[in-house]
Amino acid sequence: MKMIKVDDENEGRLNTDIIFDILSRVPAKPLLDMKCISRGWHNIISNRSFIKAQLQNTQLDLNGFIVQDRYMISKRDIKTVSYIPVDSKNAAKLVHHTVFAFLPEDVVVLASCKGIVCCRSCLPSPNPTIYLCNPSNREWIQFNWSPPCDITESIALAFDFEPSKFKLVRLKRIELNNYEDEDEDEDDFFFTFELYCSETKAWRKSTEMCNCKDDLIKNRGIYIGGFLHWLTEGDQILTFDVENEMSLLIPVPVPLENEFRTVAACIGEYEGRLHYVQVSEQGLHVWCLEDLYEFKWILKDCKLLENFEAEYPRFFFNLKNRVLESEDTTNPWMNPLGFKDGKLLIKVAAELYIYDMKKDKMVHACSFLQLKPQSMSHPTVFPLSLTLVSLKDA
Amino acid sequence: MAEEKSQASSSKMLTLKASDGVLFEVELNIAKEMKTVQAYIDDCEDIETIPIPNVLGKHLAIVIEYIKKTNEEYDAEFEKQWNMDDLQLLLLAANYLNISGLQECLCKAIAKRIENKSPEYVRKVFNIENDHSPEEEAKLRKEYKWAFEGVDKD
Numbered sequence: 001m002k003m004i005k006v007d008d009e010n011e012g013r014l015n016t017d018i019i020f021d022i023l024s025r026v027p028a029k030p031l032l033d034m035k036c037i038s039r040g041w042h043n044i045i046s047n048r049s050f051i052k053a054q055l056q057n058t059q060l061d062l063n064g065f066i067v068q069d070r071y072m073i074s075k076r077d078i079k080t081v082s083y084i085p086v087d088s089k090n091a092a093k094l095v096h097h098t099v100f101a102f103l104p105e106d107v108v109v110l111a112s113c114k115g116i117v118c119c120r121s122c123l124p125s126p127n128p129t130i131y132l133c134n135p136s137n138r139e140w141i142q143f144n145w146s147p148p149c150d151i152t153e154s155i156a157l158a159f160d161f162e163p164s165k166f167k168l169v170r171l172k173r174i175e176l177n178n179y180e181d182e183d184e185d186e187d188d189f190f191f192t193f194e195l196y197c198s199e200t201k202a203w204r205k206s207t208e209m210c211n212c213k214d215d216l217i218k219n220r221g222i223y224i225g226g227f228l229h230w231l232t233e234g235d236q237i238l239t240f241d242v243e244n245e246m247s248l249l250i251p252v253p254v255p256l257e258n259e260f261r262t263v264a265a266c267i268g269e270y271e272g273r274l275h276y277v278q279v280s281e282q283g284l285h286v287w288c289l290e291d292l293y294e295f296k297w298i299l300k301d302c303k304l305l306e307n308f309e310a311e312y313p314r315f316f317f318n319l320k321n322r323v324l325e326s327e328d329t330t331n332p333w334m335n336p337l338g339f340k341d342g343k344l345l346i347k348v349a350a351e352l353y354i355y356d357m358k359k360d361k362m363v364h365a366c367s368f369l370q371l372k373p374q375s376m377s378h379p380t381v382f383p384l385s386l387t388l389v390s391l392k393d394a
Numbered sequence: 395m396a397e398e399k400s401q402a403s404s405s406k407m408l409t410l411k412a413s414d415g416v417l418f419e420v421e422l423n424i425a426k427e428m429k430t431v432q433a434y435i436d437d438c439e440d441i442e443t444i445p446i447p448n449v450l451g452k453h454l455a456i457v458i459e460y461i462k463k464t465n466e467e468y469d470a471e472f473e474k475q476w477n478m479d480d481l482q483l484l485l486l487a488a489n490y491l492n493i494s495g496l497q498e499c500l501c502k503a504i505a506k507r508i509e510n511k512s513p514e515y516v517r518k519v520f521n522i523e524n525d526h527s528p529e530e531e532a533k534l535r536k537e538y539k540w541a542f543e544g545v546d547k548d
Contacts, residue, residue, distance in 0.1 A: 013521050014482060018489055021497065025505035032538045036531045037513045038522050063541055083540055096540040138537060386541055 020044055024053040027061055028115070028386040032136060046137075051388045055161055060114060060385040062086055062341040066099070068109050068382075069375045075151060077122040079106040082371045083384070086343055086354055095370040102138040103131055109380070111221040113157040115387025118168065118221075123151050130155060130168070132391060135384070139391045143168075143196070146203065156221025156228045158242045163393040167242055168196035169228055170203070173215060189213055191238060193245065210247035212238060218380060219267045219338065224274055227292065231267045237274070239292070252276055253287040253297035264332040268339030268383065270357075277336045277344055281305065281324045284336075286344075286357060301357050305334075312362055316348065330377060338381030345381055408435075409443040410458075416451025417443075420458055427461045429492035449487040453480070457487055460496050469495075473503035478519055481507075 014022075023031065023044060031054070035042045044050055064085040069078045083096040100107055100119065107119035115136065121129045128149045133140035150172055158167040172194070175187045193206040214234030222229040223242075230238040235256055236249040252265065253276055265278040274289040276297065286301040305320040319334065326333035337352075338345040344355040345365065352365040371379065406422040410431070425431045425444075434444050446454060460472065473481065481504055488496040508516050517524060526534070 014486065015489075018485060018497075018501070019520070021501045022485075022504050022508075025502050026509050029541060030509040032541060033513060033535075034516060036526060036534045037517055037524065039525050041522070042526075042534075085541065099540045136538060136541065 016040070016044065020050060020053070024050060025057045026054070027058050028054070028136065028388050029061065029063060031388065032386065045388065048390065048393065051390060054388060060387065062343055063384050063386045065338050065340075065345045066109050066112060066117070066382040066384055067337070067345075067371055067379045069371070069373055069379045070108075070377065071375045072377050075123065077106075077108050077151065078374045079122050080372045080374065081107070081109060084345065084352065084354075084365050095366050097372070099135050100133070102135075103133060103140060105129075107131060109382055110155045111157040111223075112382035112384050113159040113221075113223045114161060115385045115389060116157060116159050116166075116391070117382070117384065118155055118157040120145055120155065123149065125149075132157070132166075132168075134387065134389060134391055136386045136388065137390065141391050152216075154216060154220045154230065156223065156230075156240075158223050158226075158228060161389065163389055163391055164198060166198045169221070169240060169242060170194040170196070171216075171221075171230070171240075189215075191247070193240060193247070195242075195245070206245045208240075208245050208247055210238060210240075210249065212236065212249060218378065220380065220382075222267060222269055222274065224269050225272060227274075229267060229274055231265070237267060237276070248293075250289070250292065250295055252278075253299075254278060254280075254285070264335055266336040266339055266344075266381075268344075270340065270342050275300070275339060277339050279323070279332070279334045279336055279346075281320060284308070284344075284355075286339075303360070308362070315351070315353065315362065315364065319348070322349070335378055337378060338383055340383030340385075343383075347378065408441075410454060411443055411445050412449055412451035412454045413447050414451050416454070418451075418454060418458060424458060424461050427493055428457075429494075430490060446491070448490045450483070453483050453487045456484060457491065457493065457496065460499075461493065464495060464499075469499045472499060478504070478507065482520075 023034070026034070031045050035045050064083055067082040067084060069080065071078060080097065081100055083099045106122045108122055109117060109119045111118040115134060117133050117135060119131050119133065121127070128145035128147070130143045130145045131140050152173065154171040156169045156171065158169065170193070172192050174190050174192055176190060177187050189212060191210040191212055193208050194203055195206055196203045212232060214232035214236065216230050216238070217233045219231045226241065226243055228240045228242060232238055235252050237252060238247065239250050240247045264280065265276060267274060267276050269275065270288070276287040278285050283302055283304040285299060287297040288300045290296045290298045305323060309316045309319045322333045333349060335347045336344055337347055342357040344357065346353050346355055347368060350368045352368060353362050354365045355362045373379070407419050408422055408425045410418045410420060410425065412418070431444055435441065476484065481500055485497065485500040485504065488500055508519065
């Protein structure tokens with residue numbers, strides 16, 4: 001490369017300020033790789049004011065999906081955590097199992113928000129702990145997970161890029177005997193909320209409770225624009241306004257048809273809005289929540305099963321009939337598991353695929369066995385983006 | 395800043411002299427977009443020829459044209475015409491002359507061109523010596539291998 005020599009000690013090389021400016025416009029994933037270019041570049045990329053500038057100049061890109069199994073009813077946790085990268089140039093799709101190996105113990109992943117992951121000790125544990133970590137730089141902070149530690153409880157992370165300002169929302173499901181109404185023999189189920197605020201460093205029980213007959217499933221603690229969302233087994237999406245501590249139940253765009261429902265649906269964030277993805281014999285439908293309080297959904301994308309079959313005959317032979325015949329409601333033939341930024345992780349029979357909605361392109365991700373499945377239920381999926389954010393600033 | 399410069403507002407002309415002696419006559423308001431030149435003028439009011447020792451004539455010509463024509467459309471197409479060497483020299487010029495819009499445009503362009511390239515390529519482009527030890531480098535790469543497709547460690 002010919003650089004014109006100038007009267008300058010850098011001899012035509014760009015100085016550090018300019019390199020800083022250029023690199024602050026590069027997304028996090030290539031920057032990780034660029035750390036190994038030189039010690040000087042490593043220092044720039046690890047620098048706190050650089051990270052701040054880079055966050056302002058770039059957008060988070062979806063890097064992959066964290067996948068973890070849960071037993072439906074148990075006092076023990078499954079320790080295996082799998083990671084499926086979305087951009088795999090390798091023809092042989094590989095799945096990673098040691099992404100969280102830098103933590104001091106095996107964990108259960110609870111939430112993923114803007115590159116930061118919330119997880120907890122596997123139960124049973126002598127010292128139950130909650131971790132907030134960044135897999136990109138292997139940093140973490142930890143908190144006591146105060147008893148009673150419910151193996152089914154969900155902890156969600158409300159994080160807006162500022163490491164010193166975040167909230168955790170601990171969601172528990174409780175049962176209250178409903179003796180008032182004599183006709184009803186049922187117990188009422190409620191969700192309760194407990195909040196941790198990084199600024200006060202304290203937990204506080206919220207007075208808010210949400211009456212919801214359905215339990216949580218699949219996608220937990222999706223944080224969008226100040227609201228947390230959880231998918232339930234029924235027709236509703238549990239939503240929590242973190243700032244105002246108010247909960248609401250948002251009805252899904254298409255009510256699930258029958259009593260023994262096939263929850264072949266998932267939720268996720270795309271372009272700053274909550275999206276609902278459903279698979280039925282009518283095809284794949286992607287809905288966008290245009291107005292949260294008005295419960296207004298708009299259909300963004302739909303594709304017939306016949307078209308998937310025609311375009312990908314090797315993957316989806318006889319797809320429509322299989323979906324129709326699929327009687328196992330806990331394990332539908334074609335099951336959307338996680339969604340983010342237009343990319344859908346979907347399980348069809350014993351294989352996993354990633355469908356890119358923007359490009360209308362389906363690629364094979366891995367076989368279900370590569371996730372080392374240990375339970376009969378479908379796994380919980382958390383999308384992960386990469387960030388350089390340092391939790392040491394928390 | 396980005397609109398066509400009005401002739402009426404200042405008809406005073408300045409001469410900029412590039413490092414290879416090439417002379418450019420520009421209107422005062424164009425020259426003022428270069429904050430370095432502005433500072434020079436502020437210091438010595440009566441100056442007519444300003445030396446630009448760090449920038450070649452060919453690059454100064456491009457910079458001046460940029461200032462005259464810059465807008466969203468122009469900026470989007472601007473960087474496509476230059477190879478990586480020229481982009482860097484233009485960036486050095488924009489930095490020296492302190493033209494923030496041009497510097498941002500060029501930094502974005504270079505960032506885009508390097509983000510999908512190997513570390514070896516990037517080192518060559520910026521003429522950087524790798525001062526990591528092989529062990530350090532291997533350790534770094536191992537830490538984030540999972541974020542890229544790669545071998546399953548188990």
